[in-house]
Structures are given as structure tokens and as C-alpha cells.
Amino acid sequence: MVSVAIMGHGVVGSGVSEILTTHKNKLFNSLGEEIYIKYILDLRDFPNHPLKDRFTKNFDDILNDREIRVVVEVMGGIHPAYEYVKACLASGKSVVTSNKELVATNGAELLQIAKDNNANFLFEASVGGGIPIIRPINQCLVANNVSEIAGILNGTTNFILTKMIEDGMDFKDALKLAQELGYAERNPEADIEGHDACRKICILASLAFGKHIYPNAVLTQGITNITLKDVEYARIWGGVIKLIGSVKKLPNKKIDIIVAPMFIPIKSQLANIDDVFNGIMVRGDCTGDVVFYGKGAGKLPTASAVVADIVDSIKHLKTRKYLYWVDSDNSSVLDYKESVTAMYIRANTEDKDLAYNKAKELFGDIHILDNTGSESQKGEIAFVIEPMKYADIAAKIAVLENENICVQSQIRIGDL
Amino acid sequence: MVSVAIMGHGVVGSGVSEILTTHKNKLFNSLGEEIYIKYILDLRDFPNHPLKDRFTKNFDDILNDREIRVVVEVMGGIHPAYEYVKACLASGKSVVTSNKELVATNGAELLQIAKDNNANFLFEASVGGGIPIIRPINQCLVANNVSEIAGILNGTTNFILTKMIEDGMDFKDALKLAQELGYAERNPEADIEGHDACRKICILASLAFGKHIYPNAVLTQGITNITLKDVEYARIWGGVIKLIGSVKKLPNKKIDIIVAPMFIPIKSQLANIDDVFNGIMVRGDCTGDVVFYGKGAGKLPTASAVVADIVDSIKHLKTRKYLYWVDSDNSSVLDYKESVTAMYIRANTEDKDLAYNKAKELFGDIHILDNTGSESQKGEIAFVIEPMKYADIAAKIAVLENENICVQSQIRIGDL
Numbered sequence: 001m002v003s004v005a006i007m008g009h010g011v012v013g014s015g016v017s018e019i020l021t022t023h024k025n026k027l028f029n030s031l032g033e034e035i036y037i038k039y040i041l042d043l044r045d046f047p048n049h050p051l052k053d054r055f056t057k058n059f060d061d062i063l064n065d066r067e068i069r070v071v072v073e074v075m076g077g078i079h080p081a082y083e084y085v086k087a088c089l090a091s092g093k094s095v096v097t098s099n100k101e102l103v104a105t106n107g108a109e110l111l112q113i114a115k116d117n118n119a120n121f122l123f124e125a126s127v128g129g130g131i132p133i134i135r136p137i138n139q140c141l142v143a144n145n146v147s148e149i150a151g152i153l154n155g156t157t158n159f160i161l162t163k164m165i166e167d168g169m170d171f172k173d174a175l176k177l178a179q180e181l182g183y184a185e186r187n188p189e190a191d192i193e194g195h196d197a198c199r200k201i202c203i204l205a206s207l208a209f210g211k212h213i214y215p216n217a218v219l220t221q222g223i224t225n226i227t228l229k230d231v232e233y234a235r236i237w238g239g240v241i242k243l244i245g246s247v248k249k250l251p252n253k254k255i256d257i258i259v260a261p262m263f264i265p266i267k268s269q270l271a272n273i274d275d276v277f278n279g280i281m282v283r284g285d286c287t288g289d290v291v292f293y294g295k296g297a298g299k300l301p302t303a304s305a306v307v308a309d310i311v312d313s314i315k316h317l318k319t320r321k322y323l324y325w326v327d328s329d330n331s332s333v334l335d336y337k338e339s340v341t342a343m344y345i346r347a348n349t350e351d352k353d354l355a356y357n358k359a360k361e362l363f364g365d366i367h368i369l370d371n372t373g374s375e376s377q378k379g380e381i382a383f384v385i386e387p388m389k390y391a392d393i394a395a396k397i398a399v400l401e402n403e404n405i406c407v408q409s410q411i412r413i414g415d416l
Numbered sequence: 417m418v419s420v421a422i423m424g425h426g427v428v429g430s431g432v433s434e435i436l437t438t439h440k441n442k443l444f445n446s447l448g449e450e451i452y453i454k455y456i457l458d459l460r461d462f463p464n465h466p467l468k469d470r471f472t473k474n475f476d477d478i479l480n481d482r483e484i485r486v487v488v489e490v491m492g493g494i495h496p497a498y499e500y501v502k503a504c505l506a507s508g509k510s511v512v513t514s515n516k517e518l519v520a521t522n523g524a525e526l527l528q529i530a531k532d533n534n535a536n537f538l539f540e541a542s543v544g545g546g547i548p549i550i551r552p553i554n555q556c557l558v559a560n561n562v563s564e565i566a567g568i569l570n571g572t573t574n575f576i577l578t579k580m581i582e583d584g585m586d587f588k589d590a591l592k593l594a595q596e597l598g599y600a601e602r603n604p605e606a607d608i609e610g611h612d613a614c615r616k617i618c619i620l621a622s623l624a625f626g627k628h629i630y631p632n633a634v635l636t637q638g639i640t641n642i643t644l645k646d647v648e649y650a651r652i653w654g655g656v657i658k659l660i661g662s663v664k665k666l667p668n669k670k671i672d673i674i675v676a677p678m679f680i681p682i683k684s685q686l687a688n689i690d691d692v693f694n695g696i697m698v699r700g701d702c703t704g705d706v707v708f709y710g711k712g713a714g715k716l717p718t719a720s721a722v723v724a725d726i727v728d729s730i731k732h733l734k735t736r737k738y739l740y741w742v743d744s745d746n747s748s749v750l751d752y753k754e755s756v757t758a759m760y761i762r763a764n765t766e767d768k769d770l771a772y773n774k775a776k777e778l779f780g781d782i783h784i785l786d787n788t789g790s791e792s793q794k795g796e797i798a799f800v801i802e803p804m805k806y807a808d809i810a811a812k813i814a815v816l817e818n819e820n821i822c823v824q825s826q827i828r829i830g831d832l
Contacts, residue, residue: 141720301703
């Protein structure tokens with residue numbers, strides 16, 4: 001029997017204790033041992049919970065109990081999760097977490113403490129919910145040099161975009177529906193501004209390239225400015241708009257990382273990932289593209305990933321898992337202005353012919369998106385430019401604006 | 417430094433030694449040790465190979481060398497792969513293989529020998545080539561009761577079907593093209609008759625349900641009878657034809673397993689997996705549907721999966737990986753005649769109205785696939801029936817045939 005402690009009894013935490021109870025036999029068969037929930041840490045009272053005798057409000061109960069070799073952190077947020085996890089790892093306890101904010105912010109430090117104390121720090125559930133992704137990248141793709149990872153990493157925004165694309169709802173209505181269905185929080189900022197996706201792509205980038213990439217180094221754009229016009233132009237172009245977290249290792253070793261809405265061609269494996277689902281593409285030099293798809297959030301999917309890590313921690317109480325990356329100062333991250341991208345541009349103009357000619361003069365080969373017969377296209381132009389540095393695009397857009405060609409929208413083209 | 421031996425220097429074997437050479441640093445960083453290829457077993461001569469001094473024709477060199485702790489079997493076929501693998505495992509050496517025929521035929525026995533001798537027997541590359549699937553099912557989804565696995569498991573047939581669907585090539589021409597491109601072998605039987613897919617779904621079923629399922633217990637249909645007419649009716653129905661390996665655990669614990677071409681709705685994640693790519697859907701009670709996509713074959717994708725297993729074996733020289741299933745007598749496999757399925761049926765008839773009325777009388781609610789205006793639909797009917805036992809479908813088809821309504825095609829409907 002192995003005793004574990006669960007810190008946090010919210011959505012994911014209650015899912016973890018539920019799975020450990022309902023899947024007891026399955027887990028016993030896999031592990032050859034019983035997993036016993038000895039403590040559940042939560043400041044709230046749960047007087048009617050079947051495990052009510054296991055609840056504690058005192059973290060020291062867990063820290064000081066030498067029987068506890070694996071601690072689950074599913075509180076969320078940085079404080080006190082960070083302090084608790086650090087203390088557990090420092091005392092040689094393995095920690096399993098679903099907390100993407102914690103891993104994205106303090107992963108390198110916590111992995112180092114884990115290593116120094118021969119403990120494991122595992123976080124499969126922090127990216128992609130129930131989708132296996134951390135372990136596959138770390139283990140299955142170990143014989144690959146990963147050159148790129150790109151994914152739909154946030155289910156809330158993918159649901160909103162799907163409603164805009166398939167049902168013609170505008171952003172506000174789609175957000176409201178997402179909130180009504182419980183897919184978006186009352187304060188949806190972390191999702192719709194891209195911060196959640198940013199944390200996840202940072203974790204994947206750190207894992208794939210072996211160096212911590214911090215969210216503050218990553219250009220992060222949300223979907224709040226996406227309009228139905230843009231959705232329609234994407235359709236004309238031959239694709240859909242998705243919020244993509246993307247990281248590439250360039251030949252000069254720089255890391256090109258971004259979170260932004262992108263035009264994705266309809267034939268891409270990521271284009272057909274709809275609603276609250278997530279999909280992650282990993283490009284390896286030996287495997288080529290591998291894509292992982294599934295529910296990126298939710299109580300049981302996320303909790304089942306946590307429980308898989310608990311099982312793995314217990315299997316590796318003596319020999320550590322080889323999951324590790326070093327800290328870094330973000331100096332390997334490419335300045336987003338240096339990043340090369342193709343771009344969709346939509347602008348208001350009073351003279352379309354003049355505006356197109358000006359655009360051609362500035363950008364060279366452009367692909368005009370002609371919404372023939374559409375009333376809404378009166379007084380505007382839309383086109384896609386060939387790949388160039390973002391700094392150059394911005395400079396050319398400034399020239400357009402000087403000519404009274406007012407750019408309303410610019411969305412990157414994902415080469416996925 | 418860890419010494420390994422590679423048995424077989426064909427496509428995959430040469431890929432393994434290539435990756436161990438080209439990715440030396442990456443692997444060293446992950447493992448903290450160098451992997452040294454001490455032997456390559458092959459009956460042929462490779463006088464110009466850079467590792468020519470490592471070649472041997474004598475298996476005993478490997479078996480009797482106590483330095484060799486990990487042996488790679490990439491010879492293919494059952495003999496002598498089976499005898500060699502058995503001998504290695506019995507002597508406590510871990511074995512990594514890409515040989516799906518061996519695993520599907522002798523997996524339970526070899527896993528037991530591995531367990532008895534505290535060695536590992538790993539075979540990530542045997543299913544899905546470079547796509548991580550064995551390890552994710554075994555580790556990441558451990559906290560799930562898997563109810564169903566379904567996948568496009570054979571790239572050759574998927575390429576052929578894609579050419580039929582997208583380019584209107586008929587089966588023979590598409591097969592010929594696949595052979596010209598090196599996607600199909602000169603004797604393509606194992607692919608086009610479904611045997612390759614059958615071995616793979618058997619391995620996945622054994623892994624997910626913990627009991628060996630042998631290929632001879634599985635109804636296996638290939639794609640040789642698929643016509644462009646069927647492809648067109650699938651389009652009218654709203655989907656595509658894919659060769660699917662599918663296994664479900666029924667509420668009565670019976671295993672419903674089959675390899676057959678199926679109609680797949682266009683919205684399914686498996687419908688958009690084209691060309692030589694593979695895709696595998698795993699349905700867990702906690703995660704919901706998870707899909708894995710990538711190159712299911714090829715030298716480097718497959719070899720990279722083998723190398724990942726080599727790394728894992730080396731990390732687990734002392735503590736065994738928990739990969740195991742017990743032997744079985746196939747008694748848990750449902751008789752295919754008892755299997756419930758919806759079905760597309762196409763039949764020749766001289767009187768369409770009469771034929772449809774007869775079909776309705778026999779099958780109840782049918783969904784007529786009306787190829788309006790198509791010359792080719794003259795003298796034939798096509799419809800989809802609601803799910804029922806295959807034995808009942810077969811009996812009703814016999815009645816149709818007695819009425820001179822001659823069934824040309826019956827293809828299952830995949831509920832994916």
C-alpha cells in the first residue's frame with residue numbers, strides 16, 4: 001500500500017479522489033499495490049464527503065508524514081502551491097501536479113529540486129488535460145530532434161471560434177454561450193487573451209528543447225479582436241481561424257514561439273479539431289508530424305492524467321523518471337519582430353484598386369481574397385502576403401495607414 | 417556505456433543504427449550514458465558499412481555476451497525471430513522489437529518469459545510506426561477503463577483508399593501506384609487483405625484488455641472488393657471508406673473485434689486521415705476519445721520508436737516496466753455473427769421500387785442512398801440499415817438474393 005496526499009479538493013482534486021476510488025481494481029492490477037488517500041488538504045469543510053476523515057487544513061500534516069511519498073498538487077495558482085510543492089520535493093516526496101501556471105512559472109526550479117532530492121516532479125495533466133503529451137514527447141519521441149510543436153491548447157477559445165465558424169455567432173455571443181455552458185469562466189481573460197495557451201506552449205517548448213521558456217518572453221495574442229469578417233475571409237482563403245500556440249527551433253538555434261490566432265488550411269490535421277477539443281502537433285526529424293487529439297480540460301480527463309502520473313511516481317519511487325530541463329534567461333527566444341510569417345491583412349479603403357496596387361507595391365506577391373458579391377466587402381480589401389519578418393510587415397502597414405488604408409485586422413498564416 | 421545488439425539490418429534495422437549514430441548526443445543527454453552497438457546480426461555481408469566490424473552471422477555471439485543487456489529484434493517474420501527473442505529473454509536480456517507478427521502471435525508467452533526473468537519486452541514500433549501508442553495506452557491511460565479502440569492501422573490500404581476517394585482511381589490502379597511508390601510490396605496480400613491491420617488491432621486489444629487476442633479469432637476483411645461505386649455511395653451518405661481495425665469491450669465482457677472496411681462520417685477524426693498516415697482512437701471512460709495520428713510506417717519513424725524503447729529498456733535495467741498481459745484461449749472474443757452493426761448494402765435489381773420495398777420489409781428503417789441523375793445507379797439500389805446482429809443481416813440478405821436482388825457490396829458503418 002502506498003499512501004498519497006491530495007492538495008486541493010476542487011474540480012480536478014475531487015476527480016482524482018473519485019478515480020482513485022472508482023478505478024481501484026484497475027490501478028491495483030497495473031501497480032500491484034493499493035493507492036491509499038491518506039490526506040486531502042483543503043481549507044473548506046466537506047462534512048458529508050465519504051473520505052471526510054482524511055481532510056486536513058494543515059499542510060504540515062502532509063509534509064511531516066514520512067509515509068507520504070507522493071503528493072498531488074491540484075490547488076491551482078502560484079501561492080501557496082509553489083511553497084508547498086517546493087517543500088515536498090525538498091523533503092524527497094514526489095509531486096504530481098495539473099497546475100500549468102506553476103510549471104510554466106517555476107518548472108525549472110522545481111525540476112532541479114526534484115533532481116537534487118531524487119524525487120519526481122510530474123505534470124502530464126498541465127497540458128492537454130487527458131491527452132497524453134508530456135510523456136510521449138519525453139519518452140516516445142526521445143530519438144527525435146523536435147523542430148516544431150503547434151497546437152490548439154485551449155478548449156474555451158476553440159469552442160468560441162468553432163461557434164463563430166460553424167454557426168456565424170459573433171465573438172461576444174459565442175463567449176456568452178461558452179460561459180453559460182461552463183466552458184468559460186466568469187472572468188474569461190486567461191483563456192480569451194491567450195495566457196492559458198501561452199503557459200502550455202511554454203511547458204511543451206521547455207520540455208522539447210531542454211531549456212525553460214518563460215511566458216513573459218512570448219508574444220501572446222488572444223481572440224477578442226476576431227470578427228465574423230475574418231472568419232469569412234479565412235473560408236475564402238481555404239481554411240479556418242484557430243488560436244495556435246506554436247514553437248519552432250530555427251536553424252540558428254533561436255526559439256520562435258508565439259500564441260496567436262492563425263489561418264489554418266482546411267486540410268491540416270489541426271483544422272478539424274473543433275469545440276472544446278485540443279490537438280497538438282509535434283514535428284520530429286525521424287517521425288515527421290505526430291498529432292495528439294482529445295479533451296483538453298474537464299474534471300475526469302484531467303484527473304485521469306494526474307492519476308497516471310501518480311502511478312508512474314509510485315513505480316519510480318527508487319529510480320527517478322528522466323524528466324528535466326534547465327533554467328534559462330529567455331535569451332534564446334527570438335524577438336517576435338524578427339519572426340518570419342505570412343499574414344492575412346484586412347483594411348478599410350475608399351479606393352479598392354488604388355489600395356490593392358499600393359499593397360502590391362509594398363508587399364510584392366499578394367493573394368487577394370475576393371469576397372465577390374458580398375455587400376460587406378464594400379470599402380475594404382483583404383489579402384494574404386508572402387512570409388516576411390514581422391518588423392517589415394509592421395513598417396509596411398504603417399505606410400498603408402499613412403495612405404488612409406486603415407488596417408482592421410492582421411492574422412498570421414500557420415504553415416501547419 | 418550500454419552495449420546493445422541489433423538483429424536484422426533491413427529497412428528498420430538500418431534505421432535503428434542510423435538513429436543511434438546521428439542522434440548520439442540527444443540520446444546521451446536523455447540517458448546520461450552512451451549506447452554502443454556491439455553487434456549487428458545479419459546473414460548478408462555489408463563490407464562497406466561504417467560499422468562493418470560489428471556484423472555477425474552467429475546469434476550465439478549475442479546470446480553468450482553478458483555485456484549485452486538489450487537486444488533489438490528487427491528481422492521480421494516468426495522464425496527465427498521467435499526463437500532468438502525467447503532465448504534472449506530467458507537469459508535475462510531485454511528485447512525491443514518492431515515485429516508485429518511476432519507480438520501478435522507470441523506476445524503473451526514472450527511477456528511471461530520476460531516477467532519471469534526480470535527483463536523487458538517492448539514493442540512500441542509494432543503498431544503505428546512512429547506514432548506513440550503502446551506507451552500512452554499502457555501508461556498515460558492507466559486510470560481509464562478503455563472501452564474501445566479503433567484505427568486506421570495500415571498505411572498502404574489507406575493510401576489506396578485515398579487515391580480512390582480523391583482521384584477516382586480504381587482499386588487496381590491505386591494498388592499499382594502504391595507499388596510503384598514503394599508503399600505496397602510486390603506481394604501486397606498482408607496489407608490489402610487486412611492481415612497487417614489485424615495483427616496491430618490484436619496487439620492493442622491485448623494491451624488494453626489484459627488478455628492475448630490472437631489474429632485467428634478475428635474476422636478480417638480487406639479492401640480488394642471496394643469499388644468506386646461504393647466510394648461514391650459513401651460520399652452521398654456523408655463520409656468516406658476506411659479500413660478500420662476496431663475492438664470494443666461489451667457490457668457482457670465479450671470482446672467485439674474486427675478488421676473491415678467501414679463507412680466513416682466525414683466529421684470523425686479518423687475520416688481526415690489520408691494517404692499513408694495512420695490514426696488510432698482510444699475511448700477511455702475518463703478521458704473520452706483520444707486520437708493519435710502520424711506516419712504508421714517507414715524507416716525512420718519506425719526506427720525512432722524502436723530507439724525510444726531501447727532508451728526505456730536501458731532506464732529500466734533494474735526495475736521492470738509494467739507492460740504485460742496474460743495468455744488466453746480467445747473464448748472472450750465475440751462470434752462475429754453475434755456482432756451488432758449498421759451496414760451499407762448495394763444490390764443489383766431489375767425493379768428498384770420492388771427491391772426497396774422488399775428491403776424495408778426485411779430491415780425496417782432503411783436510409784436510401786440516392787445517387788440522383790447518375791447513369792451508374794441504373795439497375796441497382798443502395799441503402800444503409802440500422803444496427804442489428806450480423807447473423808440477422810446475413811439471413812435477410814439471403815432472402816433478398818432469393819428474390820433476384822443480388823447484393824454486390826456490404827460495408828459496415830463505423831460509429832466513430
